[in-house]
Amino acid sequence: MTLKHAILGLLSKWDATGYDIKKEFDDFMSIFWHSHLSQIYPELNKLEAEELITSKLVPQEGKPHKKVYSITNGGIDEITNWVGSPPDPPKIKDPFLMQVFFMDNISADEVIFQLKYYQGVRQKRLKEMKQTVQEAWESIKERQTMTPRLLMSSAVLRRGLEQEVQYIKWCEETIELVEACKSLWDADTSTESVLPFDEAKELVEDYFNVAVVLEEKED
Amino acid sequence: MTLKHAILGLLSKWDATGYDIKKEFDDFMSIFWHSHLSQIYPELNKLEAEELITSKLVPQEGKPHKKVYSITNGGIDEITNWVGSPPDPPKIKDPFLMQVFFMDNISADEVIFQLKYYQGVRQKRLKEMKQTVQEAWESIKERQTMTPRLLMSSAVLRRGLEQEVQYIKWCEETIELVEACKSLWDADTSTESVLPFDEAKELVEDYFNVAVVLEEKED
DNA sequence: ACCTCCATGTAATGAGTTACATGATTTG
DNA sequence: CAAATCATGTAACTCATTACATGGAGGT
Incomplete structure (x- = not known):
């Protein structure tokens, strides 16, 4: 389960919505990760329940409202720890x-x-x-x-x-x-x-x- | 679902047991595929039910009995077709x-x-x-x-x-x-x-x- | 008129992993 | 004496994909 860390890693940089995260995955992270929105949204809710991230609703004009997530101190600890830990072997399917x-x-x-x-x-x-x-x-x-x-x-x-x-x-x-x-x-x-x-x-x-x-x- | 084709591809060459298939995955196919025995065995049963492969029990001395699988004509058709079809994009997790x-x-x-x-x-x-x-x-x-x-x-x-x-x-x-x-x-x-x-x-x-x-x- | 972008989700299904269960033989 | 090899499987769980649901704004 590293989708967790992909999200935390991104949020350690900027605040973002689920939609933003998906785009970042596709644009800059596709060489080592990929995920669907239908997986990202539930994961964000889970991370919020674990208090690794928080969210606030931002209403917009002419566009749907959005839920902007920020990382918490607990989240920072989690990602810092993970980045310095021995990596899992890659899983390639070609x-x-x-x-x-x-x-x-x-x-x-x-x-x-x-x-x-x-x-x-x-x-x-x-x-x-x-x-x-x-x-x-x-x-x-x-x-x-x-x-x-x-x-x-x-x-x-x-x-x-x-x-x-x-x-x-x-x-x-x-x-x-x-x-x-x-x-x-x-x-x-x-x-x-x-x-x-x-x-x-x-x-x-x-x-x-x-x-x-x-x-x-x-x- | 390409575990199916990984197995059919191997059986298009030699007869093999689930155990043999796992070894082939690890030794020569690890650059593009990997799977666990607990996934291979049920898949073999499924392929047999679909009549793409057949099996025979081979008793052995000093070793457990084994179930040797062979590909059928239907299986050959399936794999030949798949090999010539446009490939799915790779899924990397590094x-x-x-x-x-x-x-x-x-x-x-x-x-x-x-x-x-x-x-x-x-x-x-x-x-x-x-x-x-x-x-x-x-x-x-x-x-x-x-x-x-x-x-x-x-x-x-x-x-x-x-x-x-x-x-x-x-x-x-x-x-x-x-x-x-x-x-x-x-x-x-x-x-x-x-x-x-x-x-x-x-x-x-x-x-x-x-x-x-x-x-x-x-x- | 239709497609893409924005934006969030649920439900169902399919694929993959870990743990459990069994047991003899061979190698270090 | 412990570990690895051979050999097959089930059960529980987690992870990933596809389909469904909604809906306005802006471009071709």
């Missing part, structure tokens, strides 16, 4: 990588198509992220102020950007690998044109070595 | 990145300590992954056979490895950044030694540029 893992079930051409399609999806996302970061950076430069908070959130945003860049590069390299090993998919039909093992071996080893050195030579 | 995002709440020294600690955690994991991949690769070289299945799973494993390598590098670079910007944390106490904005700006821009080029110059 359906696309799972599809790739099982793509021997479809043809080489379809594999390439899927990889290209997903590369496009990621490229689009990278572009959006770049723009968000760019805008945030411009407003920092205008204010001429750097704080620990801005520094740490920049660090996380950079991690998100480089993750996208690398995912896109991986798609590219994997497309090339599949392209070069296409004939492996024909193993049942024609025995002739199938890639010899030693050639495939070379290709896969090179593919690994662009990203990570597997064997450190010992001599 | 509590450590979230902690980093909120680490303005603790001192610069504590931040550096946390980053170093987690870097160690990731280094350990990388080492384990390297060994798993190495062993798998050795056995492939012995068999002298390359198949689409081995190719695609290698691609996913490499993605996992490079992800770890990059995460470790990010920790390193972020430690350096925080080290250089340490005095930002003293802003309240001494107004003197605080880092001027322009210097901080330079440091952060360099930090971004090692990983990703933010602004493409247009002239």
Whole structure:
């Protein structure tokens, strides 16, 4: 249960409504968290009951009323404590990588198509992220102020950007690998044109070595 | 609901027990999936009821009996279809990145300590992954056979490895950044030694540029 | 006219985790 | 002698997603 800390962390900075929190999740925290409004609202009520946050109703003209939450001293204690505690392991669910893992079930051409399609999806996302970061950076430069908070959130945003860049590069390299090993998919039909093992071996080893050195030579 | 497809995907390759499936998740699929036995067993029963898989009881000596599952034609259809369909977006929950995002709440020294600690955690994991991949690769070289299945799973494993390598590098670079910007944390106490904005700006821009080029110059 | 933004919630369902229950064999 | 491995499951609980409900303001 870390939605609690995602909310407390945000409220340790500014007061906010449930709606604001959701937007912050989507805009700047999507690399490590996500949640629905229908989960955020009950959680806010729970945190208020635990006296980690308080709220006040703010009526507005031409817009619905809003409930603005503030963190309490108890809430500050809770978040400070949590930030300095040993982290839980990440829980990743990446359906696309799972599809790739099982793509021997479809043809080489379809594999390439899927990889290209997903590369496009990621490229689009990278572009959006770049723009968000760019805008945030411009407003920092205008204010001429750097704080620990801005520094740490920049660090996380950079991690998100480089993750996208690398995912896109991986798609590219994997497309090339599949392209070069296409004939492996024909193993049942024609025995002739199938890639010899030693050639495939070379290709896969090179593919690994662009990203990570597997064997450190010992001599 | 993709646990279904994780199981069907595995059974499209070999027959397996619930226990085997769990091990495969932990050993080779942990980069994109994870699940508990208490979730796998009921799911297997459900898939059998849907006639996507079948089972037979195999008694063993000195070990508990086991229930070996095989995929049916219906199951093959289901997995083939799914692999070629547009993927759901990934769902990441990375509590450590979230902690980093909120680490303005603790001192610069504590931040550096946390980053170093987690870097160690990731280094350990990388080492384990390297060994798993190495062993798998050795056995492939012995068999002298390359198949689409081995190719695609290698691609996913490499993605996992490079992800770890990059995460470790990010920790390193972020430690350096925080080290250089340490005095930002003293802003309240001494107004003197605080880092001027322009210097901080330079440091952060360099930090971004090692990983990703933010602004493409247009002239 | 329709869609998106603002704003808050409840209800139902689905997915995931932890705890409980059992028990022989092998490894450190 | 304790811990891990093999092997299957149920029950209780927490967390996450989708659907439902409401409604005005402003843009295309």
